[in-house]
Amino acid sequence: MSKRILITGAAGFLGSHLCDRFIKEGYQVVAMDNLITGDIKNIEHLFPLKEFEYYHHDVSKFIHVPGNLDYILHFASPASPIDYLKIPIQTLKVGSLGTHNCLGLAKDKKARILVASTSEVYGDPAVHPQTEEYWGNVNPVGPRGVYDEAKRFQEAITMAYHTYHGVETRIVRIFNTYGPRMRLNDGRALPAFIGQALRGEDLTVFGDGSQTRSFCYVDDLIEGIYRLLLSDYAMPVNIGNPHEISLKDFAEEILKLTGASVKITYKPLPVDDPKQRQPDITKAKNILGWEPKTGRAEGLKKTYEYFKNLSSEEWYKLPKEFTKQK
Known part of the structure; x- marks a missing residue:
């Protein structure tokens, strides 16, 4: 039985690529996303498949998934x-309440859980390159603190569930990743630069x-996450180029x-913008026998082709407007 x-976060940039990978590997995939981003x-493209099901749900609220996981x-x-x-x-809630709910579900289902952390746990690093043993240099009350500290809390509660409840947990620290399905208007350097170039802006x-x-090109990152999930290593692991x-x-590139x-x-x-970012x-x-295989020139070419083939309406699309969060 599969x-x-x-x-x-299945409808996001990385989540959607993970759905593709696990379908390809023969898994039954349950996707969950509230589509806020x-x-x-x-x-x-996965909806017609019998191996795929989708729940429109906010994981910051109680999660119920029938059947085994x-x-x-x-x-x-x-x-x-x-x-x-x-x-x-909302960012703080999904990192805290959402992670708590997912860990509780993993405990209940006796499932192994991998949580997506980030290089942002290192803040504006005083150590270069960043190893997993580096504790970081983060401003908890700065504008970026809501994301950085949500992810740091996420790692802490994940390890607590691992040590106290015996839940099988994995933590991936993701460094800058790019590729098809990124949003042109998400504010990060690569889509911002390509979007400006497509629109003829400086x-x-x-x-x-x-x-x-x-x-790091997305296919390489997904391979690293796949290997980490199936490994026996519970401490955080950097995955990046x-x-x-x-x-x-x-x-200029x-x-x-x-x-x-x-x-x-x-x-x-911008305030607290990291000056250096490089994974060790x-x-x-x-542990995983993993390293990136895709050179930047090759990855950028594929990514540019994806963006170029979007409609011009997408090139000029503004970021989503969000209602105030309670």
């Missing part, structure tokens, strides 16, 4: 600055552009890729 897996179009992937959360700055309370770099990021690049150089005849403009750096993936290599 294994059954619940994926929260996800898009049903990301998973609508072997695994849970908890990927429900706003993940871009535009989103979590507009819906800070590319906006914040600060002097010397801050660095490390970009250690090839670091400055945002100024990255913007995007200009070359798109052929856009625009220039780079500079604006002040020694653990992923040693």
